[in-house]
Amino acid sequence: MSVGNRRRSDFALRILWSAALAIGTAALLLPILIIIFTAFKPTAEVNAFPPTLLPDNWTLANFERIFADLPFARLILNSFVFAGGVTICALIFDSLAAYALARIDFRGKRVLLIAIIASLMIPFQATLIPVYQLVADLGWVNTFAGLIAPRAADAFGIFFLRQFFVSLPRDLDNAARIDGASEWRVFTSVILPNAVPALLTLAIFTFVNNWNDLLWPLIFTNEQEMGTITSGLTLLTGPGGIIPYGVMMAGSLIAVLPLAVMFLLIQRRFIESVATTGIK
Structure with a gap:
């Protein structure tokens, strides 16, 4: 394998590892993000179907309650x-x-x-x-x-x-x-x-x-x-x-x-x- 092919192979491997780490990190952070965004949703949005990740109307009512x-x-x-x-x-x-x-x-x-x-x-x-x-x-x-x-x-x-x-x-x-x-x-x-x-x-x-x-x-x-x-x-x-x-x-x-x-x-x-x- 030539030096150029080896470099391209190493670069592709790094890209794959980075993508795998990014997907794994997103999977780990998703439950935390759901907790954070749901805490700022009004009751109507929490119970809405289909559910959404980001709230349309941010509120502190849940913390007050x-x-x-x-x-x-x-x-x-x-x-x-x-x-x-x-x-x-x-x-x-x-x-x-x-x-x-x-x-x-x-x-x-x-x-x-x-x-x-x-x-x-x-x-x-x-x-x-x-x-x-x-x-x-x-x-x-x-x-x-x-x-x-x-x-x-x-x-x-x-x-x-x-x-x-x-x-x-x-x-x-x-x-x-x-x-x-x-x-x-x-x-x-x-x-x-x-x-x-x-x-x-x-x-x-x-x-x-x-x-x-x-x-x-x-x-x-x-x-x-x-x-x-x-x-x-x-x-x-x-x-x-x-x-x-x-x-x-x-x-x-x-x-x-x-x-x-x-x-x-x-x-x-x-x-x-x-x-x-x-x-x-």
Whole structure:
């Protein structure tokens, strides 16, 4: 094959790859665009057939209605407290347990690790009733303690951080111990600063999963004032099962915005921490 033919072939291949990426990106963005445009449509356009993507008459009525029909500001605050509280607790307890399993030798460590991994295979629905009974016995139904405490630690988070801690060079903490650092100092000053990528990853997963969770807030709260965004949106169903899709999309758009902002704020820090892992 001549140089000219090879160049034309490479150019055609790049065009095909670009077209495939553009189609894939459009397919991924289409649901988000539908949510955005539907949130600004009046009810008549939302229910019109055939449906249209862009609204003919832009309106903020759906946003006004969701704050009028629901205590939406309180639901947003509850979601932040719930998801943020679970995330903070999980980072603390999961990192402590993971450090013990990764860097400290004690009898029964292997059995404990196997038990934690095995618990990942148990669906949380199987433990939902006994956990609810325990929360009810403590009087924590319709409280933030009842929402946060049962999720303060997670088997996946422990295993995930443990695997990352194992990958860190032992020379880091051995050098600290030679300098007289205690176990707590090694954990806080050596291991955690070098585990920022894993901690940020776990924080994102935990916050997003709890922010979007529907079943948990529905089970552990039965008062509207203690609900979250996801559980509050279920209250929008009208008589006869009629769903105001425009209002629902407006609420969904508001619910997505904090996650998008959080990702934009964290991504740069995440990339920087990956580049500097092991050299702090």
